[in-house]
Amino acid sequence: YPSSVLWNNYNIKGMTDEEYVWCIEQTIYWKDGQPLNMILDDGGDLTNMVHKKYPILLSGTGPNHHNLYKIMKNGELKIPAINVNDSVTKSKFDNLYGCNESLIDGIKQATDMMIAGKVAVVAGYGDVGKGCIQALRGFGARVIITPSMDPINALQAAMEGYEVTTMEEAFMEGNIFVTTTGCEDLLLGKHFEQMKDDSIVCNIGHFDCEIDMNWLNANSAKKINIKPQVDRYHMKSGRNIIVLAEGRLVNLGCAMGHLSFIMSNSFTNQVLAQIELWKNTSKYPLGLDEEVAAAHLDKLGVKLTKLSDKQAKYLGLNCEGPFKPDHYHY
Numbered sequence: 031y032p033s034s035v036l037w038n039n040y041n042i043k044g045m046t047d048e049e050y051v052w053c054i055e056q057t058i059y060w061k062d063g064q065p066l067n068m069i070l071d072d073g074g075d076l077t078n079m080v081h082k083k084y085p086i087l088l089s090g091t092g093p094n095h096h097n098l099y100k101i102m103k104n105g106e107l108k109i110p111a112i113n114v115n116d117s118v119t120k121s122k123f124d125n126l127y128g129c130n131e132s133l134i135d136g137i138k139q140a141t142d143m144m145i146a147g148k149v150a151v152v153a154g155y156g157d158v159g160k161g162c163i164q165a166l167r168g169f170g171a172r173v174i175i176t177p178s179m180d181p182i183n184a185l186q187a188a189m190e191g192y193e194v195t196t197m198e199e200a201f202m203e204g205n206i207f208v209t210t211t212g213c214e215d216l217l218l219g220k221h222f223e224q225m226k227d228d229s230i231v232c233n234i235g236h237f238d239c240e241i242d243m244n245w246l247n248a249n250s251a252k253k254i255n256i257k258p259q260v261d262r263y264h265m266k267s268g269r270n271i272i273v274l275a276e277g278r279l280v281n282l283g284c285a286m287g288h289l290s291f292i293m294s295n296s297f298t299n300q301v302l303a304q305i306e307l308w309k310n311t312s313k314y315p316l317g318l319d320e321e322v323a324a325a326h327l328d329k330l331g332v333k334l335t336k337l338s339d340k341q342a343k344y345l346g347l348n349c350e351g352p353f354k355p356d357h358y359h360y
């Protein structure tokens with residue numbers, strides 16, 4: 031198979047839905063006819079396909095994501111699984127620090143645009159949203175956040191000093207729009223029709239459902255491809271909208287995705303999770319997160335303080351960890 035298929039399905043830029051499904055299907059059987067015996071899945075689509083199309087293979091193990099919870103909630107999950115996204119050293123690092131750098135990389139490579147002084151509207155204030163917002167603010171954008179239904183995220187965002195409101199109030203003010211929610215239908219026709227001229231619209235959340243590209247393709251007067259992954263839609267109002275990466279993940283479409291150091295955290299998690307699954311654990315133990323983080327400290331020249339036996343006893347901990355209870359929120 032092409033190395034890109036084995037490496038990461040999302041890396042083939044501009045692929046059709048059929049090609050995407052084809053790529054996923056290539057990972058089910060090896061060339062010698064042997065089927066998979068574990069699933070390592072980013073997004074849950076392979077897990078879904080195996081459940082629906084290849085249920086005969088489901089006597090082994092598998093992983094990942096919102097999709098996984100849906101399958102589990104419906105009582106349809108037929109294999110033990112670990113959601114690696116739940117591990118602290120994935121979600122609080124890849125999602126936060128990874129997107130923090132790769133969002134800007136994508137916007138800059140696509141548009142060469144000055145961010146300072148612009149108004150950025152960011153939908154979602156989860157881990158990805160927080161990373162993106164910090165980066166946009168760092169470049170001097172005035173950031174408005176639309177965190178939707180979650181009052182905790184809304185309060186957090188307000189106390190960080192951001193303007194927090196609804197998309198309905200924000201969309202006419204923005205110059206740059208970033209969706210980060212994992213939810214569908216964040217930016218719709220009613221928004222595109224009234225956005226400022228040459229607003230930049232992009233998504234770094236779920237694969238391709240946050241921005242209503244069908245509406246844009248059906249209702250704009252003209253679409254001009256500026257360069258690969260950058261399209262300028264001429265609206266009937268006379269204004270234009272610049273869409274990056276066809277509404278798919280801007281950091282993969284317009285840049286190279288996350289940097290290798292952050293991916294090392296995520297991949298270490300995936301490997302440790304697979305070893306745990308092979309040993310039949312169904313929960314990702316917190317100690318593994320500490321192991322992943324510890325493995326990355328030397329590279330950054332970070333030194334750890336050791337707990338003395340007396341201190342450890344006082345805190346009721348083991349000197350070697352885990353250092354936090356399961357319910358601790360980093």
Ligand SMILES: NC(=O)c1ccc[n+]([C@@H]2O[C@H](COP(=O)([O-])OP(=O)(O)OC[C@H]3O[C@@H](n4cnc5c(N)ncnc54)[C@H](O)[C@@H]3O)[C@@H](O)[C@H]2O)c1
Nearest residue numbers: 125154155156157158177178180210211212213234235236
């Ligand atoms: N592009 C990348 O490289 C990359 C990396 C990591 C994660 N992701 C994806 O980004 C998405 C978000 O991940 P996360 O870790 O931030 O998740 P999260 O759950 O921490 O945050 C998502 C936030 O979006 C909010 N939200 C949901 N629906 C909304 C709506 N309709 N309007 C406004 N806000 C809404 C939720 O309240 C939540 O706070 C996921 O789909 C994830 O797979 C992408």
